[in-house]
Amino acid sequence: MAVDPAERLLNLIIALTHARVRMTRAQIRSSVAGYAPPTPGRSDEEARREDAAFERMFERDKDELRRIGIPLKTVVDPTHGDEIGYKIDASDAKMPDIEFNSAEMAALALASEYWRGATLGPDANQGLTKVASTAGAAPRTPLGLGARATSLSDATAVIAEARARRQAVEFEYTSESTGHATRTVEPWLVLIRGGADYLVGFDRDKQAARTFRLRRVHGDVRAIGPDNSYEIPDPIPPAGSSPAPVKVGRIGLRPEAGHALREQGTVVGSDGDWDVLDVEYRYADQLRDAVLGLGGRARIVEPADIADRVIEFAQAALDAAAASLGEELNG
Amino acid sequence: MAEKTPARVTRLLGIVTYLEHHDEATVPQLAQHFGVSEAQIRKDVATLWTSGAPGYLHGDLIDFDAVAYEDDIIRLTDSQGVSQVRLSPREAVALIGALSTVAASGVAPEAFTTALDKLVAAVGDGEAVRSIALSNPDPELVATLRSALEDGVVVDLVYVDASDRLTERTIEPHRLVVIDGLTYVECWCRRAQDYRTLRLDRIRSATRGADAVTTQPDTTGGFSLVPQFEAAITAARPARWLLDTFPGVRVDDDGDTVTARFGVADARVIAGQLLMIGPHVRTIKPVELAREVALQARAVLDAQA
Numbered sequence: 001m002a003v004d005p006a007e008r009l010l011n012l013i014i015a016l017t018h019a020r021v022r023m024t025r026a027q028i029r030s031s032v033a034g035y036a037p038p039t040p041g042r043s044d045e046e047a048r049r050e051d052a053a054f055e056r057m058f059e060r061d062k063d064e065l066r067r068i069g070i071p072l073k074t075v076v077d078p079t080h081g082d083e084i085g086y087k088i089d090a091s092d093a094k095m096p097d098i099e100f101n102s103a104e105m106a107a108l109a110l111a112s113e114y115w116r117g118a119t120l121g122p123d124a125n126q127g128l129t130k131v132a133s134t135a136g137a138a139p140r141t142p143l144g145l146g147a148r149a150t151s152l153s154d155a156t157a158v159i160a161e162a163r164a165r166r167q168a169v170e171f172e173y174t175s176e177s178t179g180h181a182t183r184t185v186e187p188w189l190v191l192i193r194g195g196a197d198y199l200v201g202f203d204r205d206k207q208a209a210r211t212f213r214l215r216r217v218h219g220d221v222r223a224i225g226p227d228n229s230y231e232i233p234d235p236i237p238p239a240g241s242s243p244a245p246v247k248v249g250r251i252g253l254r255p256e257a258g259h260a261l262r263e264q265g266t267v268v269g270s271d272g273d274w275d276v277l278d279v280e281y282r283y284a285d286q287l288r289d290a291v292l293g294l295g296g297r298a299r300i301v302e303p304a305d306i307a308d309r310v311i312e313f314a315q316a317a318l319d320a321a322a323a324s325l326g327e328e329l330n331g
Numbered sequence: 332m333a334e335k336t337p338a339r340v341t342r343l344l345g346i347v348t349y350l351e352h353h354d355e356a357t358v359p360q361l362a363q364h365f366g367v368s369e370a371q372i373r374k375d376v377a378t379l380w381t382s383g384a385p386g387y388l389h390g391d392l393i394d395f396d397a398v399a400y401e402d403d404i405i406r407l408t409d410s411q412g413v414s415q416v417r418l419s420p421r422e423a424v425a426l427i428g429a430l431s432t433v434a435a436s437g438v439a440p441e442a443f444t445t446a447l448d449k450l451v452a453a454v455g456d457g458e459a460v461r462s463i464a465l466s467n468p469d470p471e472l473v474a475t476l477r478s479a480l481e482d483g484v485v486v487d488l489v490y491v492d493a494s495d496r497l498t499e500r501t502i503e504p505h506r507l508v509v510i511d512g513l514t515y516v517e518c519w520c521r522r523a524q525d526y527r528t529l530r531l532d533r534i535r536s537a538t539r540g541a542d543a544v545t546t547q548p549d550t551t552g553g554f555s556l557v558p559q560f561e562a563a564i565t566a567a568r569p570a571r572w573l574l575d576t577f578p579g580v581r582v583d584d585d586g587d588t589v590t591a592r593f594g595v596a597d598a599r600v601i602a603g604q605l606l607m608i609g610p611h612v613r614t615i616k617p618v619e620l621a622r623e624v625a626l627q628a629r630a631v632l633d634a635q636a
Contacts (some may be wrong), residue, residue: 007382068341111429111443114433124425130418141442146517172450192461220567295631317605320628321622
């Protein structure tokens with residue numbers, strides 16, 4: 001009879017928690033309810049199929065234990081050859097009691113909603129279940145507040161796991177100054193700012209602290225190399241969070257346009273239909289993108305190199321749009 | 332969609348730990364506490380009741396008080412030594428990241444900061460995630476909106492709308508929301524006769540009114556916009572970072588170029604974003620979007636001229 005996968009996993013947790021030393025795969029297969037022990041008198045063909053099915057099931061269950069956050073210890077017993085055994089140390093894994101009041105529980109419930117639709121959504125819900133397990137029974141206080149992220153990089157989840165194991169990560173990255181390259185980084189901290197996330201860490205190639213915008217990562221972030229391969233400095237050097245100095249540019253904005261830019265600057269005068277502002281910026285491409293995104297309701301006065309880039313980008317977009325329109329009309 | 336096994340097992344362990352802390356609970360209490368149906372709690376208890384250690388005889392199984400169960404009271408008599416496990420790194424980053432984002436927004440009650448501090452201390456692996464405020468809403472504005480929300484009265488606003496026009500409007504506030512680190516008020520706008528989500532940093536002034544709020548909050552999820560058409564953008568690979576951020580996007584990577592397909596709710600906003608990857612864009616479909624890009628690109632060139 002097929003056992004509910006949740007029940008099989010629970011049986012596995014109980015068995016490995018109770019195991020005095022360890023359990024081998026064979027012992028798990030023959031004694032834990034939910035796994036099918038080898039059929040007596042099976043043929044070679046049946047044996048191959050059954051063994052493969054067990055291996056697949058067990059690998060998936062190990063993965064799911066990891067997703068739940070249960071540390072599975074591998075124990076090698078020299079008196080039994082090289083076969084690996086498994087064990088769970090309950091004391092390693094226990095959720096500490098944290099006293100949250102009802103307002104704090106409401107805050108946590110809201111926090112778990114924040115990642116809805118993102119990779120971390122199920123993790124946040126699972127985290128809330130764990131916190132609720134040790135929390136009081138009081139009903140949560142209504143907050144009159146909501147929170148939501150609309151676009152967050154999937155990389156955050158991989159980085160969180162790698163950081164916890166002190167494992168480096170590797171990814172392809174496009175930067176303003178160095179172009180496209182593979183970077184190897186020891187993650188220290190994920191920085192969230194306005195729904196965008198950044199990785200702060202030690203760049204092994206540059207041998208220095210760097211901040212990476214995760215929007216500029218191409219493809220997957222991969223954890224590489226052994227665990228415990230670095231230490232996180234305490235406190236984290238401020239250079240890691242502010243790698244570029246603040247510069248001041250002069251821009252024109254149509255009246256009432258460009259509120260985000262207005263917040264970063266001060267109005268210094270006007271020029272015909274334009275308000276003239278001095279704005280602070282760290283990255284040339286950030287200022288360029290802010291002006292481009294306003295579709296003609298903003299202009300760069302200074303510096304000239306950013307103004308040139310704005311023209312270059314708009315001209316290229318116009319060419320691509322014109323080519324696409326031509327194609328549509330001709331085809 | 333069926334619940335994933337890790338989520339269910341986490342709740343099973345949670346029920347055991349909760350019952351150990353509270354001696355007993357009713358099915359409705361557990362359902363409310365864990366945010367699932369009563370039927371689900373009964374299934375969970377049934378699963379726990381038949382789980383246990385190898386041997387699976389009486390004394391090896393997780394056990395409940397059968398007499399109390401008749402009265403819908405769940406009382407644990409044998410946990411077989413299992414209990415809730417600590418937060419995984421991903422769970423910790425998810426909860427701490429969200430709490431700190433809301434705490435940094437300038438509109439959160441004190442409970443966010445205290446919950447955050449307790450959680451960080453309990454996880455005990457230093458600071459894995461930190462949020463930085465994008466803008467700090469005027470505390471006086473937040474106080475005005477909060478008091479109006481609590482008392483259920485309207486607020487008169489001077490507001491700069493998305494098309495950069497200065498408007499005066501009376502709103503019925505329903506709640507404050509933090510989206511991508513920016514703060515908004517969800518409300519019924521009497522001027523538009525519709526639900527609106529207004530940015531706090533665009534409110535120039537707010538005055539508490541006397542009229543009572545008569546509308547119910549929007550339950551449709553407020554800020555999800557309806558796509559008007561499907562777009563397909565082909566661009567060189569370095570443009571992927573931007574294309575990946577479009578809501579609901581599917582990106583196919585064919586080596587040198589990528590093709591992104593997504594629903595467009597507001598062609599103006601998307602066109603502005605496409606200018607940011609101008610040199611990488613190859614083709615823009617459909618015609619509506621290509622026209623909007625051409626229009627905005629010309630406007631930028633005129634502005635720079």
